[in-house]
Amino acid sequence: MVNLLPKLRRFAMTLTRNGSDADDLVQEACERAITRSHLWNGEGRLESWVYAMTRNLWVDEIRKRKVRTGSGTVDVAEQDNLHIEASADKAVYAKQLHKLIMTMPEGLSSVFLLVNVEGHSYREAADILGIPIGTVMSRLSAARIRLATMISEQTERRA
Numbered sequence: 001m002v003n004l005l006p007k008l009r010r011f012a013m014t015l016t017r018n019g020s021d022a023d024d025l026v027q028e029a030c031e032r033a034i035t036r037s038h039l040w041n042g043e044g045r046l047e048s049w050v051y052a053m054t055r056n057l058w059v060d061e062i063r064k065r066k067v068r069t070g071s072g073t074v075d076v077a078e079q080d081n082l083h084i085e086a087s088a089d090k091a092v093y094a095k096q097l098h099k100l101i102m103t104m105p106e107g108l109s110s111v112f113l114l115v116n117v118e119g120h121s122y123r124e125a126a127d128i129l130g131i132p133i134g135t136v137m138s139r140l141s142a143a144r145i146r147l148a149t150m151i152s153e154q155t156e157r158r159a
Contacts, residue, residue: 004047007118011051014109015058029054051128100150108143115140
């Protein structure tokens with residue numbers, strides 16, 4: 001479970017768009033996974049089970065927040081919490097890429113992160129997010145096009 005924490009936090013960031021909310025979500029998901037570990041049937045990847053649980057917890061939280069007002073979220077542009085072990089150049093690139101991913105709508109960023117960053121199959125991503133596999137494919141395509149466009153625009157601005 002400890003090895004899953006960085007991946008789970010990145011996934012939580014695509015859902016919450018806020019560092020403190022992501023941390024709370026990860027903590028709640030870990031607590032739930034531990035207390036309900038007897039419910040995991042051993043089929044598939046444990047990682048996918050925890051991701052799906054995290055997504056479901058966030059959906060529940062969104063429903064609760066609709067009742068309340070003023071959730072006090074921080075804009076995603078202020079977030080820069082990607083922690084990696086890499087050379088300085090790779091770290092800078094990863095941070096920039098993370099910011100670009102986080103500017104995409106939640107549906108696109110979550111699919112992109114699960115498939116392209118975390119290496120889940122389309123089927124696993126569909127199960128985690130509770131959407132049809134065709135939706136995963138179309139969102140992934142849209143996310144890739146959007147990311148390529150954003151990178152191209154940044155490159156043009158620098159030139």
